[in-house]
Amino acid sequence: MTEYRSYYYNPDIKVWAATSHNGIQYSDGDAVENRLLSALRKCSDLSGSSEELRLHITDWPSEYHLSPVRHNLLRPFSFKQSDRILELGCGCGAITRYLGETRATVVGVEGSRRRAEIAAERCRDLPNVSIYCDNIAEFRTDEKFDYITLIGVLEYAPLFIDSDNPVNFCLECARSFLKDDGLLIIAMENQLGLKYFNGSSEDHLGIPYFGINDLYTGKTPVTFGRKELSRRLQQTGFKNLRFFYPFPDYKLPEIILSEDAFLHRNFRPADLLYRLNSRDYGKTSQKVFFENLAWQPLERNGLIADLANSFLILADRSAVKLKSDWLAHVFSTDRIPAFAVDTVFQNEKDSIYVAKHRIFPQAPLPEEGHFRHRLPGRAPYVPGQLHAISLQSSMAGGGTIDDVVRWASPWVAYLSSKALPGNSLDLPGEYIDAIPANLLLDESGNLIYFDAEWFADGPIPLKWVLIRGLVNALSYSPLSPALAELTFRDLIKEVSARTGCEVTAEDIKSAANLEDKLQRTVFGQRWKGPKNIDLLSKQVRFYTSMTVQDELVRIKSTISWKITKPLRFLSFLLHRIINQCGKLSRNLKKE
Numbered sequence: 001m002t003e004y005r006s007y008y009y010n011p012d013i014k015v016w017a018a019t020s021h022n023g024i025q026y027s028d029g030d031a032v033e034n035r036l037l038s039a040l041r042k043c044s045d046l047s048g049s050s051e052e053l054r055l056h057i058t059d060w061p062s063e064y065h066l067s068p069v070r071h072n073l074l075r076p077f078s079f080k081q082s083d084r085i086l087e088l089g090c091g092c093g094a095i096t097r098y099l100g101e102t103r104a105t106v107v108g109v110e111g112s113r114r115r116a117e118i119a120a121e122r123c124r125d126l127p128n129v130s131i132y133c134d135n136i137a138e139f140r141t142d143e144k145f146d147y148i149t150l151i152g153v154l155e156y157a158p159l160f161i162d163s164d165n166p167v168n169f170c171l172e173c174a175r176s177f178l179k180d181d182g183l184l185i186i187a188m189e190n191q192l193g194l195k196y197f198n199g200s201s202e203d204h205l206g207i208p209y210f211g212i213n214d215l216y217t218g219k220t221p222v223t224f225g226r227k228e229l230s231r232r233l234q235q236t237g238f239k240n241l242r243f244f245y246p247f248p249d250y251k252l253p254e255i256i257l258s259e260d261a262f263l264h265r266n267f268r269p270a271d272l273l274y275r276l277n278s279r280d281y282g283k284t285s286q287k288v289f290f291e292n293l294a295w296q297p298l299e300r301n302g303l304i305a306d307l308a309n310s311f312l313i314l315a316d317r318s319a320v321k322l323k324s325d326w327l328a329h330v331f332s333t334d335r336i337p338a339f340a341v342d343t344v345f346q347n348e349k350d351s352i353y354v355a356k357h358r359i360f361p362q363a364p365l366p367e368e369g370h371f372r373h374r375l376p377g378r379a380p381y382v383p384g385q386l387h388a389i390s391l392q393s394s395m396a397g398g399g400t401i402d403d404v405v406r407w408a409s410p411w412v413a414y415l416s417s418k419a420l421p422g423n424s425l426d427l428p429g430e431y432i433d434a435i436p437a438n439l440l441l442d443e444s445g446n447l448i449y450f451d452a453e454w455f456a457d458g459p460i461p462l463k464w465v466l467i468r469g470l471v472n473a474l475s476y477s478p479l480s481p482a483l484a485e486l487t488f489r490d491l492i493k494e495v496s497a498r499t500g501c502e503v504t505a506e507d508i509k510s511a512a513n514l515e516d517k518l519q520r521t522v523f524g525q526r527w528k529g530p531k532n533i534d535l536l537s538k539q540v541r542f543y544t545s546m547t548v549q550d551e552l553v554r555i556k557s558t559i560s561w562k563i564t565k566p567l568r569f570l571s572f573l574l575h576r577i578i579n580q581c582g583k584l585s586r587n588l589k590k591e
Contacts, residue, residue, distance in 0.1 A: 015120045017113070017133040032061045033114050036092060039066070040121040048098055049337035049360040054526060060281065064094075065118075068340075069252040071098040072331040073151070073187060073312060075342060075359070076244075076256055079104045086145040086177050088136050089153030093119030099149075100126035107132065109139050111160060137161045137173055144179045151187040152250070155204065155221045167222065171236040175317075184238060184315040187250040191223040193309035194278070194291055194298070195248075201282025208282075226306055229313070238315035242324070243305065248278045250310035254331055260347055261327040262305060267345070267352055270299035271386045272328060275437065275476045278309055290396050290478040296389070327352065336524040337363035339373050341453070345381060352381035356453075371432070371521045372455055382448055384440035387411060388473045391436065395477040404483075404491065405498045411436055411469065412499040414447045415462050427465060429456035432518070435469030437476075454518070463503045464511040467492055467536075474540050489536045508536060 039056040040046065046053065053066045064070070074095065079085065079102040090096045090108030092115050099106045106129045110116040116133040123129040132139065136153070137160075154170055163169040174184055189203050191211040196202065202210035204221040216222040224232065230241055245261075246253035254276060261269045273295045298304050330343040340359040345352055356375040387407075394403045415434060420426045427434070432454045440448045471488055483491065489508060496503040503511075512535075520527045 015116050015131045015133060017116075028061045033092070033118060036062065036065055037114075037118050037121060040118065046097065046122055046125060048101055049340070049363055051336065051524065051526075064251060065092045066094070067252060069254065069331070069333050070094045072253045072256070072329075072333060073246060073250055074098060074185075075331065076326065076329045076344075077314075079147070083146040084143065085147045085149065086143075087149045087151075088139075088174060089150065089156075090119050090131065091115055091152070093122035093131075095149065095151055096129060096131070097122050097126075100129040103128060106130070107141075107143075107145075109134055109136060111135050135160060136170060137163075139173075141177070143177070144182070145177050146179055146182050147185060148174045148178055148182065149185045150174060151185070153188075154186055155188050155223050158216075158218055158220065158222055166218075168232055168236050171233065171238070175237055178317075180317070182316065184313075186233075186313040186315065187246070187310065188229075189223045189249065189310050190225060190308055191228075192225040192307060193249075194294060194307040195280065195309050197307075198278075198287045198289055198291055200278060200280040200287070203281050206282035208286075226311065229311065233313070233315050237317055240316050240318050242314040244312040244314070245305060245308040246310050246312050247273055248276045248309060250312055252279075253310075254333075256312065256329045257304075257308075258324040258327055259305070260324055261345075262299070262302065264327060264347060264352065266383045267327055267381070268299070268383065268386075269304065269328060270295040271389065272330060274386060274389050274392065290392070292476070293389075293392055293396055293478075331359070333359060335522050336366065336526075338365045339522060341375065343451075354379050354381050366521070366524065369517075369521055370457055371518055372457065373453055374455065376452060379450075382440055382442070382450060384442040384448065386437070387439040387441055387447065388436040388476065390441075391473050392477045395474075395480040395483075397480075398482060399480045400482040401486075401491070401494055405495055408470070408495050409499050410447060411439065412466065412496075412501050414439070414449075415465060416501070419462055420459055423459070425462055426459035427462050429458055429460055431465060432456060432460060434465055436473045437469075461507070461510065461514070463496070463501065463507045464514050466496060466501060467503065467508065467511040468515055470495060471535070479540070483540050486540050487537055488540060491540055492536070512536060 035056075039053070039062075043050060043052040043056075045051070048068050048071050050068075054068075057063045057066050071094075079099065081103040083102075083104040085099050085104050085106045087096055087099065087106060087108045090110045093108065096106060096108045096119050100123050106123075106126075108116075108119055108123075108129065108131045110119055110131065110133055113133050116131050120131040123131070150170070154167060157166040157170040160166075161169055171184075178184060189211075191214075193200075196209065196212050199208050201208050202223075204223075207215075210216075211223055226243065233241055243259055245257040247255040247257070255272050257269050257272075261267055274292050276292065278291055295304060298307055325347060326344050327347050328345040330345075332339070332341045332343070335341075337360040338358075340363075342357045342359050344355050344357065346355060355378040358375065391399075391404070391407050394407060415427065415431070416424065418427055418431055418434070420428060430452055431449070433452055434449050438449060438451045440450060442448055470492055474488070474491070486494075492503060492508065516527075
């Protein structure tokens, strides 16, 4: 049995280290980890719903380690107080914290001393959590566990495990700690993820197409496609595999699809992905196609599972194939805790039902305000085409203002049909979210409003809903060159005038102020803007991160680019002449 001793600056927090282990040199950098440790020491609330911790999120490393969105990865699964969980490679304790709050007994193993200290600090008020600093391959215990996790760990096996086959060796180590009926939980990137075909950097090495070109070596992290990962798990004794698919990826998942989501004939998983942009952590992306639309044909051809950006796998040693009773979870965890929601698409025989649950039911509600939040009851899933997606298709095809007007007209007619009797300019308070993202076009061509969570105490301006719906839909659409020089304000005025619902400057100002009030209600003190009145002066597609290719298309379609074309050509000629003169001068000197 390996001997472990306790070490840490705080005697009330136990971090157990193997006496023979000097710590793995793996970190996000001293500055990042010192900042994390300092933030955790300052916070009195370390829970998954902590608003204190969220205020310390300032960049990608702090978001990754502190955001409650990380916990969405395991929210669909139930852990009991009687469970024993071993987290191999617990890092800075983000997932450890979530598991500890289930009241299960949690043992975290982390090779880096500093990261083990941070994980222990994150869980300092959870007596059911213990942290060990040791190499996964050398960790020893006589205990057997109900669950073993390898979350963002297996891909690093070649760097930290000395073996001819480090990935399989890591899986065998994990299996050795499992009870006979225990489950292994793995989360990792897909080598063949769609975002990598679209130019995103390989997550670990920051080099585009590194994984797609299969350039991994025995000295680099490594990822696998679905079939290859399945083979490796089966080679190491895991017969029963259940794949789940986190989007945009396992690091900060907002949606998780089960395998059954692709089998149900009435379910449209690609529609859930219409607004999710993949994240390029290397920030070198030059995307060449619009991924949100690409999921549609991939769904029709049964390819989403193979091209998802990440995998979440539950593996065990039984031969019994189990099915989930849910098709998808959609999480809204970027709000204040009281409003955080888990939307579950449940599979019951041949029917689908949608149920919403508060993620933090004990979180205090904010003071009474003009806007309220309520969860609709459990309801049947309504099949149909999401109205927002047809605008994405139109914009991707170079849509014009005429196309936007044609798309918006039935929606404006729908809003007008819901106006208060005797007042065509106001809607009942429950129509705040009657925007294209929450409207389905059924088989009869009728628009159906769903997912109505927010409402106002009194009537709301119809033009506010029109403005917020246009901004939202265009923000999640690709850039059409035909709209490249328009601001949101320009486009709103044009579309509203041509659909019989003309907005004025005063309407826009009023709508922007109402939108700011709503966002402050939803996000609390974290809402810093942009002020919506300023946003409306920005060019269309201000919210989403524009790729280099998009920006080039936008620039080349502008009037200023066309006007300055002769000047650019003249500049090019002058550079050529100067270079030629320079070469001639150098040749004369040599002679």
